[in-house]
Each structure stands twice: as C-alpha cells, then as structure tokens.
Amino acid sequence: MRVEQRYRYVWKPLVFIAALLPALSMLAGVFGIAGQRLGADPVEELLLTCGKTALNLLLLTLAVTPLARIAHRPQLLRLRRMLGLFAFAYAALHFAVYLALDRAFDASMVVEDITRRPYITIGFTALLLLLPLAATSTQRMMRRLGRRWQHLHRLVYLIAILGVWHYYWQVKRDVTEPLVYAGILAVLLGWRVWQRRGARVRAAATSTYGSATAPGRT
C-alpha cells in the first residue's frame, strides 16, 4: 500500500475509532452498558471526561507537528485535522453537558457564570475561539484563505493555554493534574519557540519542512 492509501484506509480510521472511545465509554456509563458506571456524581463525571478528553486531543493535535518533524514522518500531518475536530467536538459536548445537565438551561445562571466566574469565562472563550477553526477546517476554506488560514489557526496556541488554565482554575486544591497538562503544553509551545529561533538564526533556511508543516495536507 502506498502512504496515501495506508493513511486513508488504516491510520485515519484507527485514529477515528480511538477518538470515539471516550464518547462510547460515557454512553455506556449513561445507559449502564457493559458494567460501566458514571459514579456518584454522573454530571461531574461527564463534565470531567469531556473536558479532559478535549484537552488531551488538543495537546495531541499540537504534538503532531513536532512528532512529524522529529521522526521525519511528514505524513503524520494528515491526522492533525481529525484530532483537532475531535477536540472541538468534546469541548462542545463539555459545554452542552454543563448547559443542559449542570445548569438545566437556566440562561441567567449561565450568563452570570460566563461573565462573573473567571474560570468559566476563559473556558467559554476557548470554545468560542475553536468555532472559527472548526468552520475553516475544510480544504475549500484552506484554499480560499491562503496564508491567512495559517495566521487564523495559530489561535490554537491561545486556545490550549486558555483550556489548561480553565482546568487549573476550577480545581479546589490538588492541582497535580492541571500542572501536568501545563507542563506538556509548555514543552509543545517551547519546542515551537525554539524552532523559530533556530530558523531565524539560519536566516535564509527555507527548509522543505516549511511547507510540510503547513497544516491540513490530507
């Protein structure tokens, strides 16, 4: 099989199924299938699972470029759009659970939360910022926006920072897990800064990877 086909018929379907697993496990928990339970506080459990899965996928999305570069496998970039869209889907589901189950569609409560609870403000901001990225994820939008597409999609760095911050801020006391996320994010963003500095030092180096890192080659 050629690389193209391997990604199309093997890797992409595999990643698709893997990204669906948390959703399936939550679904099994809701209906009590296969011994799955959501525990004493099922709403909290769903909120946490959706939120953490969104963060996991977001960080994974940000790990694709460094991995492709370090492992010399530019074809990995073909998986990036799917990971990013799944991150958006779980973030949207996280908000839906909050809206419907935790807040029972109480609009005034939601408005108060978003305007007066800083951790919710930044979480909601991150979700809003994900919207244009998801909407412009098609080939057509990529072509239409050209260079501006890349500028727009750099928003993902800010979104990831807001997302980790949102998690850190709502933990009552034991911040171990949010700090692990922050550490991983720092490495992923730090690598990019380091690369850029290297590129600037090599001033004229218009590397082949300059185009390989261009997003969304599928």
Place this chain on the structure above:
Amino acid sequence: MIFKYHQPPPSEITPPGVYLDRRRWIAAATASLAFAGAGDAAEAPPLAKLAAKRNARYSVAETTTAYEDITSYNNFYEFGTGKGDPQRNAATLRTRPWSVTIAGEAETRGSFTLEDILKPHALEERVYRLRCVERWSMVIPWVGFPLGDLLRRFKPTADAKFVAFRTLHDPRQMPGQSAGWLEWPYVEGLRIDEAMHPLALLAVGLYGRVLPNQNGAPLRLVVPWKYGFKSIKSIVGITFTRTMPPTSWNIAAPREYGFYANVNPAVAHPRWSQATERRIGAGLFDATRPTEPFNGYAAEVAGLYRGMDLRRLF
C-alpha cells in the same frame, strides 16, 4: 416516610466494646485482602449495627443517598484528594484504642477514651442534608448524639467563646498527610452558641451501622447548616477557647473559605456560584436543584447570626 430503615432487634445489636474490637479485625482483614489483591473495602464484612431511634424532629423527609455513594464519594484529604481515595486507603486507620483530649476553658479537662466519651449518651438517628462547598449534596441518616450534651459534661467556663476541634495526625495511619495540600492536623471550630445548638451532632454511625473509616470514624462532627468541610472527621481533640480558633480551609485559602461557612446560595465562592447544587444519586437529568439558605435549616439557626453581615462573614 420515604426513608425505610428497619430497626434491628436487640439481639442483633452489638455492644460498643465488641463492635470496636470487631472494627479492628475488619481493618486487618481488609488490609490483608487488599494486599492479596483480592478486593477493597467495599468487600469487607458489614460494620456493626447500632441501636438508635429516629429523631423525627431533626430529620428531613427526603430520599436518602445510597450507602454505596455515601461511603465511596468522600472528601477526606488525609487519605488522598480523589473522591474514591478515602474508601481505598482508610483501612489503615485504627479506631481503637481511641481517645479524645479535652482542653481549654472548661472545669473538666484531660484525656478520655472513646468509651468514656460515648457512655452517657443515648444514640439517635437523624436524617440530615449535607452540602459540600464543591456544589454537591447528599441526604445522610447519621447515628449520633448532640454535641452540646457532650460539651456540657466538661463544664465550659464563661470564657469559652469558641470550640476548636482537631483530627488525628499520624501519617502512618493517614497516608494523605504525607502530602501538603492542607496543614496537618486538620482543625475546625465553632462559636460556642453554634456548638451548643441542638442541630450540631457528633456522629458515630450512618445507616444504623458504625461509621466506615472513610466517613470519619470513630467520631465526627456534623453541622448540617454549614458546608461539609466544617464537619471535621476522626476527632482526637476538643478545646474551649476565648478567641476564634484557626480552621484548615481558611488557612489554606482565606479568600475562599471563611470561619462561618454557612451554606448560602446568595454568596458565591470566589470561583463558582453556590446558587445550585447537584444531589448525589438523583440521576443525570434531575441532579441539579437550588441551594437553600443555611441548607434548609434557616428556621432553626438563622437567629444565631442576627445582625451579622453574612456577605462579609462568609
């Protein structure tokens, strides 16, 4: 009545001395089970039954939270910060022998065995709401006796304006104390009039049985109109003081947790609203409900705070 609890016949009721011994055996058995990788505390033999009559005057007529949820979803950082950690880790706590030190502004002071503490008090059952500052709530049938009845035995002096409580501090029994999320030992306190209020309860059991370790065995406070962190667990010290005693969560985050910590839907936690809560066990779609002032006990306790600015003194 919604809550169905059948009163065990006297023949099934174990005297405290025996049950406390049995607890030790249970703890040992659980520890060895865990060691063999064969199970956890959930598989331990049932805890001893306690003789206690329901006190209807101080019981709410709401569906009680399932025993499994009450004993598997706990905030007890002495055994870890995860909700399931206390159930997994609390088997190392030895609740016998146990003694409580009484100190401070009282005529009678000293160290008392748990048996001495419990002896004169008839146990009763009270179904109380429990509201956690994290926005979840339960309804729990506690077994215990009024805190005020115990405190009066030590004849507090006129200088006893507050009562301070202290949890056991022993990292070998409480592995979570090796981490520094809170200062150890855990300490809490009440104003003397709050402590003497008939709703303030010292609990030794729940659902008609001895308290599981993860719920604060062998002796814990239950103050149903305050956020759960006020209801200190595994008490080894009670001190009558002239001044307001330090309290653990207030030390950890003074902006977020006050001394009074009365349940108040109108005063938000600095990071989240307290207007609603999720009732544990109420399912996915009906979990959220409005939080009531003083957790629904305003008629009984609001008078304690007359003239106080509860926004400032949260």
